[in-house]
Amino acid sequence: MAINASLPGLDCGLCGFRRCNDLADRLAEEPALLERCVHLSAATPTRARRESPVSTGVALPTVQAEPEVTWQDSLGREFDFYLEHFPEEPGPRECILPHNPMITRELDIRPGELLIGRPLGMSCGCPITHCGVVMNVDQRTGVIDWCVTGPLRVRQEGFKDLGYYIAEAYDGLIRTKRTDIRIGCRYYFQPRMCMLQWRHSGLVNYMNQTEAGLQVRLEGLWIG
Numbered sequence: 001m002a003i004n005a006s007l008p009g010l011d012c013g014l015c016g017f018r019r020c021n022d023l024a025d026r027l028a029e030e031p032a033l034l035e036r037c038v039h040l041s042a043a044t045p046t047r048a049r050r051e052s053p054v055s056t057g058v059a060l061p062t063v064q065a066e067p068e069v070t071w072q073d074s075l076g077r078e079f080d081f082y083l084e085h086f087p088e089e090p091g092p093r094e095c096i097l098p099h100n101p102m103i104t105r106e107l108d109i110r111p112g113e114l115l116i117g118r119p120l121g122m123s124c125g126c127p128i129t130h131c132g133v134v135m136n137v138d139q140r141t142g143v144i145d146w147c148v149t150g151p152l153r154v155r156q157e158g159f160k161d162l163g164y165y166i167a168e169a170y171d172g173l174i175r176t177k178r179t180d181i182r183i184g185c186r187y188y189f190q191p192r193m194c195m196l197q198w199r200h201s202g203l204v205n206y207m208n209q210t211e212a213g214l215q216v217r218l219e220g221l222w223i224g
Contacts, residue, residue, distance in 0.1 A: 015033070071178055074196060081178065090133060094130075094146060096144050097166045104144060114159040115154075116129055132147050170202060173213035186201060186204075187218075
């Protein structure tokens with residue numbers, strides 16, 4: 001049996017796997033998993049791909065290197081840089097505050113636990129429910145640092161539901177940019193693992209040059 005399809009390379013996590021390549025690794029044994037990809041339609045633009053034959057006779061979709069950066073999000077809006085997550089962490093690091101900060105204490109949220117919630121209001125207003133793993137918690141203020149991931153672990157292991165929350169800041173790395181980054185300036189950027197591939201905006205209030213890239217903290221977030 002051959003799978004005549006290519007994965008989009010968006011690493012959106014909607015299929016339950018963190019990356020498209022993780023899904024591809026399972027297709028030899030479970031080709032029906034390809035139906036989980038919601039992006040496989042003629043109307044969805046995708047990056048360049050190829051199909052790789054394997055010994056089982058199943059052609060596994062594998063993602064090629066990105067084409068030249070166009071600096072436009074999926075809605076055609078321009079942005080200044082990609083925000084990458086730290087290589088030692090499971091996903092983008094986000095500082096959040098539940099709309100009711102008491103929930104942090106009521107749910108007794110601890111580092112390492114799995115959460116779901118949706119950013120609402122002026123901070124972001126993203127229509128996608130976020131899933132992630134807790135990194136740090138301030139029980140006094142209710143502020144939580146977590147790494148946003150795909151939904152696979154929460155489906156398998158369970159979760160605590162924050163409800164609505166405010167996205168206060170992103171921490172990450174800049175490796176691909178088209179302009180100089182200066183502290184105190186606001187920029188349009190696209191989180192590399194954003195499911196919708198939409199641009200965000202944020203104020204840079206921390207910078208540190210590292211071997212992995214330019215480490216930044218972005219606050220005053222909004223989408224659009």
